[in-house]
Amino acid sequence: MNPIPYHWQYLPLLIQIVVAFGLGTSMILGSRFVGRHRNSKTKLAAYECGVEAVGDARGRFSVRYYMVAMLFILFDVEAVFMMPWAVIYRKLPEITGSRFFGFWEMIVYLGFVAVGIFYIVRKGILDWSLDKADL
Amino acid sequence: MSPLSCYLLVAALLFAVGLAGALTRRNAILVLIGIELMLNAANLNLIAFWRYGPHPEALTGLMFAVFSIAVAAAEAAVGLGLVISIYRHLRTVDLDEISRMKG
Amino acid sequence: MNTDLLRILPETILVVAGILVMLIDASLPPRAQRRGLIWVAAPGTMLALWASLIQLRLDPGTAFFGAVETSPFTIFFHVLICGIVLVALLLAYDTLPRDSHHQGEFYALVLFGASGMCLLTGAVELLVVFIALEISSISTYILAGYRKHTGKGPEAAIKYFLLGSFATGFLLYGIALIFGATGSTQIYEVAHKAASAQNHTFIVLALMLMLVGILFKVSAAPFHVWTPDVYEGAPSPVVALLSTAPKAAAFALLLRVLYQMLPDLRSLWMPLLWVIAAASMTIGNLAALRQQNVKRMLAYSSIAHAGYLLAAFAGLADKGIAAAAFYIAAYAAMNVGIFAVVTLISGYDEHLPLVADFRGVLYRSPLLGSLLIFFLISLIGIPFTGGFFGKFYSFSAAVGGGAVVLAIIGLLNSGVAAAYYVRLAVTVAQKPENGMSQAALPVPQIGVAVGAALLFTVGATLWLGIAPEPILRAAENAAHALQ
Numbered sequence: 001m002n003p004i005p006y007h008w009q010y011l012p013l014l015i016q017i018v019v020a021f022g023l024g025t026s027m028i029l030g031s032r033f034v035g036r037h038r039n040s041k042t043k044l045a046a047y048e049c050g051v052e053a054v055g056d057a058r059g060r061f062s063v064r065y066y067m068v069a070m071l072f073i074l075f076d077v078e079a080v081f082m083m084p085w086a087v088i089y090r091k092l093p094e095i096t097g098s099r100f101f102g103f104w105e106m107i108v109y110l111g112f113v114a115v116g117i118f119y120i121v122r123k124g125i126l127d128w129s130l131d132k133a134d135l
Numbered sequence: 136m137s138p139l140s141c142y143l144l145v146a147a148l149l150f151a152v153g154l155a156g157a158l159t160r161r162n163a164i165l166v167l168i169g170i171e172l173m174l175n176a177a178n179l180n181l182i183a184f185w186r187y188g189p190h191p192e193a194l195t196g197l198m199f200a201v202f203s204i205a206v207a208a209a210e211a212a213v214g215l216g217l218v219i220s221i222y223r224h225l226r227t228v229d230l231d232e233i234s235r236m237k238g
Numbered sequence: 239m240n241t242d243l244l245r246i247l248p249e250t251i252l253v254v255a256g257i258l259v260m261l262i263d264a265s266l267p268p269r270a271q272r273r274g275l276i277w278v279a280a281p282g283t284m285l286a287l288w289a290s291l292i293q294l295r296l297d298p299g300t301a302f303f304g305a306v307e308t309s310p311f312t313i314f315f316h317v318l319i320c321g322i323v324l325v326a327l328l329l330a331y332d333t334l335p336r337d338s339h340h341q342g343e344f345y346a347l348v349l350f351g352a353s354g355m356c357l358l359t360g361a362v363e364l365l366v367v368f369i370a371l372e373i374s375s376i377s378t379y380i381l382a383g384y385r386k387h388t389g390k391g392p393e394a395a396i397k398y399f400l401l402g403s404f405a406t407g408f409l410l411y412g413i414a415l416i417f418g419a420t421g422s423t424q425i426y427e428v429a430h431k432a433a434s435a436q437n438h439t440f441i442v443l444a445l446m447l448m449l450v451g452i453l454f455k456v457s458a459a460p461f462h463v464w465t466p467d468v469y470e471g472a473p474s475p476v477v478a479l480l481s482t483a484p485k486a487a488a489f490a491l492l493l494r495v496l497y498q499m500l501p502d503l504r505s506l507w508m509p510l511l512w513v514i515a516a517a518s519m520t521i522g523n524l525a526a527l528r529q530q531n532v533k534r535m536l537a538y539s540s541i542a543h544a545g546y547l548l549a550a551f552a553g554l555a556d557k558g559i560a561a562a563a564f565y566i567a568a569y570a571a572m573n574v575g576i577f578a579v580v581t582l583i584s585g586y587d588e589h590l591p592l593v594a595d596f597r598g599v600l601y602r603s604p605l606l607g608s609l610l611i612f613f614l615i616s617l618i619g620i621p622f623t624g625g626f627f628g629k630f631y632s633f634s635a636a637v638g639g640g641a642v643v644l645a646i647i648g649l650l651n652s653g654v655a656a657a658y659y660v661r662l663a664v665t666v667a668q669k670p671e672n673g674m675s676q677a678a679l680p681v682p683q684i685g686v687a688v689g690a691a692l693l694f695t696v697g698a699t700l701w702l703g704i705a706p707e708p709i710l711r712a713a714e715n716a717a718h719a720l721q
Binding site: 143146150153154157163166167170173174176177178180181183184185188189190195196198199202203206209210213214216217218220221224225230233234235236 | 364365368369372376379380383386389390392393394395396397399400403404406407408410411413414415417418421422423466467470471
Binding site: 006069070071073074076077078080081084 | 198215219
């Protein structure tokens with residue numbers, strides 16, 4: 001039996017959280033109380049390499065950002081399936097009774113992914129210069 | 136409380152939070168987030184049952200969770216696509232304003 | 239060939255055909271017409287249908303470590319789904335706008351959806367059930383929003399999507415609890431473990447959650463709110479598909495979960511389905527009475543038909559399953575048929591959506607008018623049509639299972655339903671008003687593809703009404719395979 005009670009395993013995590021928050025808050029509060037604040041117009045202006053902010057930070061993005069984000073989610077998750085496959089790849093001949101079963105399974109799977117990529121590229125979703133209203 | 140029931144409790148709470156979000160929110164994206172929470176509650180259940188179940192060496196629960204995450208991602212992608220397409224027409228993602236068909 | 243691969247041959251063919259459509263669609267120049275892709279999609283579906291029939295020669299059994307099954311039950315539904323998809327493809331070929339550049343997507347999504355539906359009927363592993371259900375659902379979500387340039391299309395799609403994923407969450411949670419209660423996700427093993435389980439609390443809870451997910455897909459009463467909006471907003475050829483094929487697949491899943499996975503809990507789920515069946519019929523029919531829009535009316539009528547079908551679940555195993563399977567076939571034939579006719583009459587863009595707009599159709603186009611009346615007769619359930627035998631078997635199964643009151647509620651409901659079906663039929667047969675714009679309306683053109691689709695549905699509806707024995711025998715074989 002494990003001598004340490006189950007929930008105590010999370011103790012280091014708790015300590016880390018406390019330390020992280022403590023450090024952050026103490027720094028901010030410390031500079032607030034200890035430091036001197038004298039804001040003048042020159043001091044608040046963008047300095048040398050800085051650029052004057054224009055417009056609203058919540059401007060609208062091109063719809064292409066969303067397209068690429070969605071595609072990223074899909075291909076990102078597709079890669080997950082390769083992990084369990086890679087873990088048991090060497091055992092697959094025993095389990096399935098065929099030497100190349102696992103190999104061809106992954107080829108077929110990658111084929112599906114490749115068809116998806118081909119389709120996306122040909123439909124011009126990744127072409128940022130193309131301005132089609134009808135996506 | 137045993138670890139398994141802790142996980143089940145968390146999953147049940149997560150499901151309840153997702154359910155409440157999906158039912159009360161009017162913004163399509165927030166409803167979608169609620170639904171994703173419900174799916175993830177089920178994933179948490181699957182993993183917990185697998186880990187503390189009689190056969191942790193068979194990866195049933197884990198694999199189920201991986202597949203359901205992939206399916207949820209596909210669903211989210213389709214959902215966001217639909218939200219964009221409706222935003223282009225009506226300039227809103229508020230479900231009450233979207234709903235025009237009645238009867 | 240490997241028997242494992244033979245057992246998923248129809249699904250494989252559908253997926254390969256779908257991928258071919260996608261590849262050709264992407265290879266064509268952006269402005270080229272995509273209509274010709276039907277020559278990949280339709281033969282692919284026919285090939286899948288043929289492959290399902292080939293599977294009759296295989297011994298019933300499972301493949302891929304007990305993940306999918308081939309049996310007379312799965313073959314019955316495979317053939318049914320492939321038939322529906324074929325008709326929907328032919329209908330879409332003639333009615334989708336010819337200059338649309340999205341037809342390739344349409345055909346590919348229909349094929350992918352069909353593969354998911356076929357897989358769902360054969361899945362005996364809850365993981366495959368979940369994935370197959372999602373393949374079919376996600377495809378149909380997108381198809382529902384196919385008319386994305388009208389306000390209604392995206393609205394229908396997003397309603398269908400949000401409510402559908404909501405139901406999926408319940409289904410997945412239920413599956414997780416089943417896994418927790420029995421330690422397995424293989425339906426036979428679950429059935430085995432559940433039969434010997436001491437404590438049923440978890441399994442009962444899991445069943446309830448799964449039922450929410452499945453009953454949503456078949457649009458049964460408390461979970462039906464999406465149906466009218468989706469049917470109104472989706473293009474009619476898509477509605478012809480999604481009012482029948484996904485429902486057939488979902489009913490197959492419902493039969494499998496109830497009769498194969500948890501038959502011992504019959505005393506629990508039977509009363510529940512009794513209530514849901516009665517509620518679906520009554521709510522569907524009463525709401526349909528008030529509808530002015532033809533598609534909304536047919537949507538509520540399809541909710542009522544789900545109720546008639548669920549009445550069969552009150553029956554004992556052999557009779558109940560056979561009656562339900564037969565009803566699905568009959569319902570699919572007439573419902574696809576009536577939506578095909580409605581598509582032709584009111585047009586793809588639906589310039590004539592209301593019941594009042596259908597006035598005088600019989601004079602404008604005698605063929606379409608009489609076909610519409612024929613399908614309405616079948617929906618009412620008058621003898622010599624598929625609808626009659628569907629209701630007959632369903633209600634007699636219910637009586638056989640001791641649910642006499644449910645059968646009586648069903649009969650009363652059929653009477654109520656006749657009111658709005660007859661109202662539409664009478665409107666169709668009325669003389670058009672003199673000098674009105676009606677006369678100026680063009681006569682709908684019936685192309686070769688749509689003609690074949692109509693012929694097929696009329697033939698199937700008549701066949702099921704005049705000589706139902708072969709289909710009934712197939713349904714009985716399917717029922718035996720499930721036990």
